[in-house]
Amino acid sequence: MSTAESGVDPEIQKKVSEALDRLNEHTLKTVHWHFSDDTGSPFWLEKKRELNFDPLTDVKGFDDLKKFPHFEDEWLRGGPVTRWVPKGHQGKPTYVFETGGTTGIPKSRVVIEDHWKDYELFSDTLPEKYFPKGANWLMLGPSGPRRLRLAVEHLAQHRGGICFCIDLDPRWVVKLIKKGWMEHLEEYKKHCIDQAITILTAGHDVKCMFATPKLLESLGEALEERGTSLGECGITGIFSGGTEFTPQWTRFCVEELLDGPPEESGIYMTPTYGNTLMGLACSKPVTASDGYKISYYAPQPRAVTEVVQFEDYDSVVGYGETGRVKLYTLTDEFFVPGFMERDEGEREMPFDTYPWDGVSGVRPFHELASATTVGVY
Template sequence: MTTEFDSHVRRMVAWHFDPDTGSPFWLERRPGLGFDPVRDVSTAGDLLRFPDVSEELRTVPVTDLVPRGLRERPFRVFESGGTTGTPKRIVDSEARGRMLAWARDRLTDLGVPAAGHWLHLGPSGPHVVGSDVARHAAMGGGVFHTVDFDPRWVKRLVGSGRGALADEYVEHLLDQAATVLRSQEISVLNTTPPVLEAICARPALHDLVRSRVKAVLWGGMSADQETIRLLEEEFFPQAVVAGVYGNSLMGVAPQRVPRPGDSHRCVFEPHPGTTLVQLMDEEGAEVAYGERGRVRLHLVTEEMFLPNVAERDTAIRVEPVPGASTDGLADIRTLPSLGRSEIIEGVY
């Protein structure tokens, strides 16, 4: 990362550990850190000194996460999907909106329509992705259509061996999507790879998407290179197909514009202003370009400070594009388990 990001880290650490502006969450933990964050943290590399507190986000009172310096702002609470257990909670006021404006520019560079109506076949409710997609649609003056979608129920069905009921639930989702697509003008479809696979298995619905939709966005779960090729070349050749990596904690990392000579069909790029993603080996060292490592997240915003978070995914480290400082992430894969917990994805 650049010295500009190092300066950002210093400003945000000073903010979050100032008694007048910091959150109760971090101010309470300062004495037990074993170092002085304001004095000892000067670069992005120093973020590795912090403990991974993400497990505490499952139970912490969300009001403790709001910085005292921002108490006059309205905040919303969002939850993770619960793939690794009890959902984690974050708070957001304006920071994510700024990240989404940046991500929207990246998507339009890929050819996603700047204007038009969106259909979201994914979680809403406490999950941040529904709010994200709604804001993407609104930025282009479009209408946001969605379908009731409870990924936690699907994960429970899959985890308890009731796969047939999970399949039936997906068909229920597709029935509702077809109703929207038959009667509404939809430019962008946003969903997950398993749902896209289910769409393609229903010829009438597949034809409906191909005849109406100009862009297909996928995310929420990983897709290998052959799946991406099939989506781009075989199933939706008429549309722009693009991936978005991210979650409630890290925000969004849209696919970057492909470059000649890229060895990966899809390379994701995190937001350079607030997000540092490192790929680490089993000894905790950053891997070299072209190698696979586990995702280590550092989110550094005025609203949320989440350093040194070990994520559930691995990825291949890709060199930044010329003129940029942010590493790319390719071939995302979800770990089969974390500790004693099996990771169950279902359809999200």
């Protein structure tokens, strides 16, 4: 991976090199786990026969993952889902989480503890002043066979709190949009917001919450109509995520919805970028002085994002240039050697907290944007 290009701050370069060393070591360990007969998953052990190289001898570091064909999301549709469970984890309680599914068979991913680990790492990034340990949480997002619901609940429990959840079926939301039933969509959104307000006004001492940008905006407006606000309801920390997170929306949210930056409003909001395959990428602190720019950094070495050229998915773009987002997942539960996301953005420099490449301006990939329905996300 070419993070060590000219242009990176020399003081950061040492950390960049150390992070790359860790990534190479982690990649080697992960590949050996997934392609060894005694620990690998049936899917990858079968796929190994089709490859024109031997992962156990020919993968020496992260860059060697480009020897693999790009990961196809069709591989995740249909069963048996057990083919994805590594032999090294057989017999352990296993979750299955779905993504997509608005048309045809949804994509499925098996998980054992990855969603716990990912959110425990994310927990370490939250400022305790606004996300106090022991605080209760509201999960204002999708329910059902989604990783996010259980992950946020674990985040709350990991931090010593209790998580309150609502019912929300994102597939029904997308169907309503596709049918043009906007009146029904508004009623369903109102149904979700009513559930959230019931929780926030029931004396449960909820201080932290997850919400998608659309639902957070709707919640703020609904509370305002009732003569109250998120702050008056006791909310101090908000974790949010989705491609709707733009600098324009963030400015509106901070200035209008939250009544100012944290030091004025007492409410801290952190954007995130994540999915069922990767986990959670944290944002560089978003400030007015930086034009509310949002830059995401994957949780290396467990996951890596690259911004690659539109005409060559094996070549990264220069810093500040636009390309498609390419994802790698490298855990002992799940291995993804290069998945082309439905997003594009700009490649961002490493910095002190995350000494590896980031991506900013995340938005639907232009070649797919017209066919992409953004629902609650």
